[in-house]
Amino acid sequence: MSDSNTSDFTNPSTFLLLGIPGLQAAHAWISIPFCIMYVIVVLGNFAILLIVKREPRLHEPMYYLLCMLAATDLVLSTSIQPKMLSILWFNSKEIYFGACLTQMYFIHGFSVMESGIFVAMALDRYVAICDPLRHSTILRNPVVARIGLAILLRGSFLVLPYPFLARQWPYCRTNVIPHSYCEHIAVVKLACADIRVSSYYGLFVALSVSGLDVVFITLSYTQILRVIFSLPTKEARLKTFGTCSSHLCVISAFYIPSLFSFLTHRFGRSVSLPFHIFIANAYLLVPPMLNPIIxxxxxxxxxxxxLQLFTHKGT
Incomplete structure (x- = not known):
C-alpha cells in the first residue's frame, strides 16, 4: 500500500505505523534505549515472579499484588515493543487491521488493569498501616484472588468497545498512523466518519478509571500520611513511610506521563508530534522497566x- 494520504480505499486490510514521525533518520539510534528498556522489563519482571514463587516467606498479599503488576507489565510492554523495534530496525511499518485492533485492546486493557493494581496496592498499604492488627484477616488470599479477578474483568470489559467501535468506521482517507503503535484515538482519527462515540467513550473510560483510581489512591495515602505523622518518633515515621515510598514512586511514573499523553492527544495541538510520541511510549515502557528496579x-x-541468588551462583 502507498503511504499517500489520498489513497482510494475503504477499510484497508493493513495500516502503516510510522514509528516516530520526523525522526526516521535516527530510528536506529532511538532503538538502542528502547531495546535496553525492553530487556530490563523482561528480565526484571520475570525475576520478581520467580522470586515470589520460590520464596514461601513472600506468599503474602503485597507480593501477590506485585506479581500481578509484573505479569501485567510483561504483557503491556510485549504488546508494543517487538513491533516498535521491527519498525525502528527493519522499517517494517505494516500491521494487519485485525492485529492493530488486537494491539489496541491489549494496550488499553492492560493499562486499565495496571491502574487497578495500583489501587489494590494502596488498599494493602492502607490496611497494613492504619489497621495492622486486622491486615491478615482482611486481606486473606481468597480476598486478594477476588480483587485480582475484579481488576482483570474491569480491564477486559471496559476496553472491549474500543476495537468493535474502531472496526465499524470507514477508513477512506489514509491507512497511515502517525504513531509507533495502534493507540485508540490515533487510529479512529483516520476514519472518514463522525467518531464522537469512540472519542466520548474513550474520555469516559479515562475519567472513570484513572480519575476514580487516582482519587481513591489519594484518599488512601491521605489517611496513611495522617497515621504516619501521628507516630511518636521520627525514626518510626521514616520507617513506616519507607514501606510506602516504592508504591508512590511507581504511581508517579505511571500516572504523570499517562495524564500528559491523554491531554496532548486531545488538546495539545501545539505539542510537536515527535515529542508526543516519545511521551506516549514513555507512559507504556518506562513504568514496566522501573517497577522491578524500584x-x-x-x-x-x-x-x-x-543477593542470595547471585551469591549462590558465584560460589
Missing part, C-alpha cells in the same frame, strides 16, 4: 533474595 531495591525481602 521494588527490587526498596523491598528488603526481594533484595535479599536476589
Amino acid at each position: 521494588y527490587g531495591l526498596r523491598t528488603r525481602q526481594i533484595r535479599d533474595r536476589l
Whole structure:
C-alpha cells in the first residue's frame, strides 16, 4: 500500500505505523534505549515472579499484588515493543487491521488493569498501616484472588468497545498512523466518519478509571500520611513511610506521563508530534522497566533474595 494520504480505499486490510514521525533518520539510534528498556522489563519482571514463587516467606498479599503488576507489565510492554523495534530496525511499518485492533485492546486493557493494581496496592498499604492488627484477616488470599479477578474483568470489559467501535468506521482517507503503535484515538482519527462515540467513550473510560483510581489512591495515602505523622518518633515515621515510598514512586511514573499523553492527544495541538510520541511510549515502557528496579531495591525481602541468588551462583 502507498503511504499517500489520498489513497482510494475503504477499510484497508493493513495500516502503516510510522514509528516516530520526523525522526526516521535516527530510528536506529532511538532503538538502542528502547531495546535496553525492553530487556530490563523482561528480565526484571520475570525475576520478581520467580522470586515470589520460590520464596514461601513472600506468599503474602503485597507480593501477590506485585506479581500481578509484573505479569501485567510483561504483557503491556510485549504488546508494543517487538513491533516498535521491527519498525525502528527493519522499517517494517505494516500491521494487519485485525492485529492493530488486537494491539489496541491489549494496550488499553492492560493499562486499565495496571491502574487497578495500583489501587489494590494502596488498599494493602492502607490496611497494613492504619489497621495492622486486622491486615491478615482482611486481606486473606481468597480476598486478594477476588480483587485480582475484579481488576482483570474491569480491564477486559471496559476496553472491549474500543476495537468493535474502531472496526465499524470507514477508513477512506489514509491507512497511515502517525504513531509507533495502534493507540485508540490515533487510529479512529483516520476514519472518514463522525467518531464522537469512540472519542466520548474513550474520555469516559479515562475519567472513570484513572480519575476514580487516582482519587481513591489519594484518599488512601491521605489517611496513611495522617497515621504516619501521628507516630511518636521520627525514626518510626521514616520507617513506616519507607514501606510506602516504592508504591508512590511507581504511581508517579505511571500516572504523570499517562495524564500528559491523554491531554496532548486531545488538546495539545501545539505539542510537536515527535515529542508526543516519545511521551506516549514513555507512559507504556518506562513504568514496566522501573517497577522491578524500584521494588527490587526498596523491598528488603526481594533484595535479599536476589543477593542470595547471585551469591549462590558465584560460589
